[in-house]
Amino acid sequence: MALVTKRSKKRKQYLILSLIFFFFFSNGFIVGKIINSYEAGYPKIQQYDVGIVLGGFSGLNKRNDEIAFSGASDRLFQAIALYKKGIIKQILLSSGSANLIDKEVKEADLALKYLRLIGIPDSAILIENQSRNTIENARYSLALIAKKNPQAKVLVITSAWHIPRAKIIFDRHTKNKIEYYPTNFSRGTEFELGDFIIPNTAALGTWELLFKEWIGLLVDRIRG
Incomplete structure (x- = not known):
């Protein structure tokens, strides 16, 4: 009985962690703020x-x-x-x-x-x-x-x-x-209510883009 209870608790813990993980990486506001801070702004235009x-x-x-x-x-x-x-x-x-x-x-x-x-x-x-x-x-x-x-x-x-x-x-x-x-900026700087509370598969795509760039940075440093 004790073993069954432990397994049940672990399953609940895994489920909660999975939900937190999913909410974080599918949240448009979180990834939006990160990509906005990562993307470069416009330079002072000259010739x-x-x-x-x-x-x-x-x-x-x-x-x-x-x-x-x-x-x-x-x-x-x-x-x-x-x-x-x-x-x-x-x-x-x-x-x-x-x-x-x-x-x-x-x-x-x-x-x-x-x-x-x-x-x-x-x-x-x-x-x-x-x-x-x-x-x-x-x-x-x-x-x-x-x-x-x-x-x-x-x-x-x-x-x-x-x-x-x-x-x-x-x-x-x-x-x-x-x-x-x-x-081609990834997104605008404005957010809607849905960005805060509704999971969005597009957010996963933005994370994929960021991870590729971060891995690229690491590889480039190694390669010189």
Whole structure:
């Protein structure tokens, strides 16, 4: 009888812990406050020689062999807007292929075709199509800029949640000051009643994003 009682208590404890765990990680307010504090804010806007657009915003639509944009496509669209406003003089597309199977499809090449399609002149576009990750984004794109204009003022354009990791990596690869422009924020800064009390599966997705970035930070520190 005592053994049954102990097992029953343990089951209740596990159930309570599971409910607490589920409520914490599915709560929109909790993860919202964390992601809002983690994501980078806007820099004081000035003029830049080059805006580096980090990859991960598109792929190849094999049905028509055209570019297919992903949820991070705001990276490219914001770069285009910054160019049109005269804030950046050139757009540097930094992205090769992270696909181990189809290495021939280079994201930067796909994006180049799109920029040409909408009328961006080749003189305003730089291409770095060998990088497979953020470390290589920094290494290859900064090397390209150093050859053309060592004193160039550089703006890195990427997702708001990606900037903390990107900043550590890029700052490690240059002594020049670099600014960072955030795009596609994960969520707004306002909260509704449901965010406090109603479990939300979207919150789990945000946690997944954060954990990937935090693991990426750890791996990047190890790899250098």
